[in-house]
Amino acid sequence: MLIRHAPDLTDNDVTDRSLYLRRREFIGGAAGLGLLGAAGQASARGLTYGPGFSTTEKPTPKKDITSYNNFYEFGVNKEDPSENAGSLKTRPWTIRVDGECETPTSFAIDDLIKANKLEERIYRMRCVEGWSMVIPWVGFPLKDLLAQVKPTSKAKFVAFETLMRPSEMPGQRWDTLQWPYREGLRLDEARHPLAILATGLYGETLPNQNGAPIRLVVPWKYGFKGIKSIVKITLTEEEPASTWNLLQPSEYGFYANVNPAVDHPRWSQATERRIGEADGLFGGARIDTLPFNGYADEVASLYDGMDLTKFY
Amino acid sequence: MATLALPALPARYKPASIWALYAIGLMPGLYAFYLGIFGGLGADPVRAFEHLLGLWAFRFLCLGLAVAPLRDLFGINLIAYRRALGLLAFYYVLAHFIVYLTLDRGLILSSIAGDILKRPYIMLGMAGLLMLIPLALTSNQWSIRRLGPRWNRLHKLTYPILLVAILHYALSLKVIDPEAAFYILVTVILLGYRLVRPKIMERRRAKRMAGATR
Numbered sequence: 090m091l092i093r094h095a096p097d098l099t100d101n102d103v104t105d106r107s108l109y110l111r112r113r114e115f116i117g118g119a120a121g122l123g124l125l126g127a128a129g130q131a132s133a134r135g136l137t138y139g140p141g142f143s144t145t146e147k148p149t150p151k152k153d154i155t156s157y158n159n160f161y162e163f164g165v166n167k168e169d170p171s172e173n174a175g176s177l178k179t180r181p182w183t184i185r186v187d188g189e190c191e192t193p194t195s196f197a198i199d200d201l202i203k204a205n206k207l208e209e210r211i212y213r214m215r216c217v218e219g220w221s222m223v224i225p226w227v228g229f230p231l232k233d234l235l236a237q238v239k240p241t242s243k244a245k246f247v248a249f250e251t252l253m254r255p256s257e258m259p260g261q262r263w264d265t266l267q268w269p270y271r272e273g274l275r276l277d278e279a280r281h282p283l284a285i286l287a288t289g290l291y292g293e294t295l296p297n298q299n300g301a302p303i304r305l306v307v308p309w310k311y312g313f314k315g316i317k318s319i320v321k322i323t324l325t326e327e328e329p330a331s332t333w334n335l336l337q338p339s340e341y342g343f344y345a346n347v348n349p350a351v352d353h354p355r356w357s358q359a360t361e362r363r364i365g366e367a368d369g370l371f372g373g374a375r376i377d378t379l380p381f382n383g384y385a386d387e388v389a390s391l392y393d394g395m396d397l398t399k400f401y
Numbered sequence: 402m403a404t405l406a407l408p409a410l411p412a413r414y415k416p417a418s419i420w421a422l423y424a425i426g427l428m429p430g431l432y433a434f435y436l437g438i439f440g441g442l443g444a445d446p447v448r449a450f451e452h453l454l455g456l457w458a459f460r461f462l463c464l465g466l467a468v469a470p471l472r473d474l475f476g477i478n479l480i481a482y483r484r485a486l487g488l489l490a491f492y493y494v495l496a497h498f499i500v501y502l503t504l505d506r507g508l509i510l511s512s513i514a515g516d517i518l519k520r521p522y523i524m525l526g527m528a529g530l531l532m533l534i535p536l537a538l539t540s541n542q543w544s545i546r547r548l549g550p551r552w553n554r555l556h557k558l559t560y561p562i563l564l565v566a567i568l569h570y571a572l573s574l575k576v577i578d579p580e581a582a583f584y585i586l587v588t589v590i591l592l593g594y595r596l597v598r599p600k601i602m603e604r605r606r607a608k609r610m611a612g613a614t615r
Contacts, residue, residue: 119581157444165578220445252480265576350494355572356520360512362505364444373447374507391610 093398113245142283142336143211144383149222151291157364158298159216161265162251162258169260171372174297177318182302186234188323189244190384194237198302202288205229209292212308215347215382221361226306228290232280232387240276240324247279248272248329250321266332272305272316273329273343275391283308283387286319304305309347342401346392347382351401426489429457430496449506454500458493459566459584461486464589466559468589473601484540487559491537494530522572529565532558560595563588 163177167300187193207227215221221234235247253269255261261268278284287306288295295301300317307314313333323329333341340354349359360375367373381388392400410418434452436442442449465486471477483529506513516523534557545552567588574581 152446161576165576167445220448263579265578352519355522357512357516359515360447362447367446369440370434370442370450370504371448373504375509375512378456 118136142387143209143225144213144223146211146213146223148211148225148291149363153226153365154222154290155296155298159218159312160260160298162260162268162270162318163267163298170298171296173259174301176259177252177254177297177301178245178257179297179302179318183319184303184320184322186238186322186324188248189241190235190324191239191241191316192237196234197289199305200265205233207289208285210287210306212283212306213382214306214308214312215361215378217311217313217341217345217353217358219356219358219361220364221376221378221382225291226285226287227292227295228285228287228306230282231284231286231305232282234286234322235276235324235365238324243326244324245276246325246328247274247276248321248323249274249316249319250323251316252318252320267335270316270332271329271335272314272331273325274307274314275328275338276390277387278307281388281391283384287347309346309381309388311343311347314345344392344397344400346388346397346401347378347400348380348397349378350380351398357375415481419482422485423489424480426461426485427492430454430493447500451497451500451505454493454497458490459570461490461493462559462563462566463584463587463591465490466563466595469598470591470594473598488537488540491533494533498526498530522569525565525572526569529562529569532562532565536562544559553589561590563591 156171157167158170159167160174163170163173180198182198184196184198185193186196207229209225210225211223211225213221214224231247249272251270252258253261255268274284285306286303287300288303290296290299295304297318300315300319303319304317305315305319314331328343331341331343332347334343347358352358358378361378362373362375379385430453433442433450437446437450440446465483468479468483468486471479502508502513506516517527518524536558539548539552539555548555567585571577571581571585577585
């Protein structure tokens, strides 16, 4: 299946792929000529933003994004998901959206993909383990889906659940985590335009190891918030349970916003290693981790007045 | 206790077999280094290399500590290889530490200092390395003669080293996976044996004495 690009969305659709992959050079040139506004200017570590919400940092090679995964449903080692996820059947696939909403609905995945405008979003992804990637997702804003079911005034949170199918997800036969995997967002976080449901990667259908057929991407939070292979979304009044928080509440909070100032109890979060930057063993220096993973301008206001060392 | 009859290696081949053990033992690290240089260690080669060195250090530590129970319980005498196993463990720990300092932390001393002071698992790893140094330095005939019974006492440090090594490993993980569970079990068996060993030995001595007086 090909990912359908809405014709009015990005220039990528009409740009030759090789030119597109060299777009940084053009953006860099444009910035030099003063053609881009403040949004295009370098910040803390040379971050520049293209149109929309995409970073112009160099995307991590596809082979790394698709072979270095944390997806414990397929095993705990990084290479396990790419080796074992082939067994997952992603069709037919239904997502149930219910809870505190006026029109609870079950969506067939293909209908959902057809009904929503897909966009490319090149986001940074920071894992709680201290590594990061730049990933060209294809997806649509989560808020668009939520709007379709009309949340009631009681809805304050959104709960997500991954498929439970040990026959195709061998990792679920070992109790590393409490299955099925669960995650949650506050409703205002879920409605933030940066939060997307991704159905594609590098312009193609999302590979199983990356959370096919549909997964959450919230780039200002640690990667484990990005729940994969979603089958259920529930609007709730109370803060929902989340898997890593259930396992070790002192180490994994509900919010899990990327924060270099709040360390994981067992390791520092001040720096990260960008996957794919090093050629072999050498040259992969650590880079500084940014508050909210570099998305502070967009999302910091969601947490005004909150003590982020307490609500980590 | 049954004694397994192993074909004994002629004494003249023993030195060569010990050198072969060093050569074979260093192979996994050297091969991983080669793979790492040419991009064969996956998406995060530094992490993969660092972890591999740590894991081999742990394996050699366990093998070294398995020598005594193998001799006590099964009559397999590998004592001639124990020094090589211990030193291999030390070399791997040293390489693991150097990779941590250079490739992983990029020699940024503030980050390293903060890491060591704040992270229990890094501190445990450091403690293991520090305890290994005197053992490596005294792993020669001269030290054994010179230290006499104190040498044996000093080298009992291998047991706390194994303990901090497994804690260092387990605490660096997000979850205890089957592989880690296996190594925890091995550690429990080796340390557990150490605790019951005096009793087993005593009972055996008593039996032998009873046999001799009959």
